[in-house]
Amino acid sequence: xxxxxxxxxxxxxxxxxxxxxxxxxxxxxxxxxxxxxxxxxxxxxxxxxxxxxxxxxxxxxxxxxxxxxxxxxxxxxxxxxxxxxxxxxxxxxxxxxxxxxxxxxxxxxxxxxxxxxxxxxxxxxxxxxxxxxxxxxxxxxxxxxxxxxxxxxxxxxxxxxxx
Ligand SMILES: [Fe+2]
Ligand SMILES: [Fe+2]
Numbered sequence: 353x354x355x356x357x358x359x360x361x362x363x364x365x366x367x368x369x370x371x372x373x374x375x376x377x378x379x380x381x382x383x384x385x386x387x388x389x390x391x392x393x394x395x396x397x398x399x400x401x402x403x404x405x406x407x408x409x410x411x412x413x414x415x416x417x418x419x420x421x422x423x424x425x426x427x428x429x430x431x432x433x434x435x436x437x438x439x440x441x442x443x444x445x446x447x448x449x450x451x452x453x454x455x456x457x458x459x460x461x462x463x464x465x466x467x468x469x470x471x472x473x474x475x476x477x478x479x480x481x482x483x484x485x486x487x488x489x490x491x492x493x494x495x496x497x498x499x500x501x502x503x504x505x506x507x508x509x510x511x512x513x514x515x
Contacts, residue, residue, distance in 0.1 A: 365400050372396060372485065377493040379500050387432045388492055394425045395484045398465075402481050405474060415472050422466040425484075429462050436496070445499055454495050461487060 372392055378385050401418045433455035440448045465484065468476040 365396070369393070369396055376489055377497060379492070379496055381500060381503065384432075384436065384496070387428075387435075388488070388496075391425070391429060391432065391488060392485070394421055394428065395481075395488065397421050398425065398484065399481050402478055405478075415469070418477065419466070419469045422462075422469040426459070426462040426466045430459055433459065436499075439503070440499060443499075443503060445502055447495075447498060451495055451499070454491060458487060458491060 373389070376388060376392055379388075398418065398421050401414060401421060405414050405418075437448065437452055437455065439445075440451060445451070461480075461484065465477065465480060468480075
């Protein structure tokens, strides 16, 4: 691993992406796994952009790129969480309320990040970017996995999309 100076070569980020992808819990529900992967990629791009900042002292172009990523992250995250909640509601998933509260926390985190990126708050963005990945991965591993067997149990008789 690199020390204080981030290694921003493409190879290094490809390696990071492979490691993140391996680490991320897969649900076996294709549309959610693909959506999680897309969120992971956006968060990786946020981190990659910020790593460039530390070398180039945060030029305007960099902030525009970061803000664009932060907006995409918030919009995509909100959409994914709403979609998960809709599926859970349809299946009368018993732990929906707790799961929704956790989604609200994540949305708050994404919104704060987008707002701070808009204010060009580099210290905040740099210190909180690693948590975006950690909190998403923890959420998938601790909460999303809990609905998988439930969805599968409900869907199997119909040979639905999750069977
Ligand atoms: Fe999820
Ligand atoms: Fe979730």
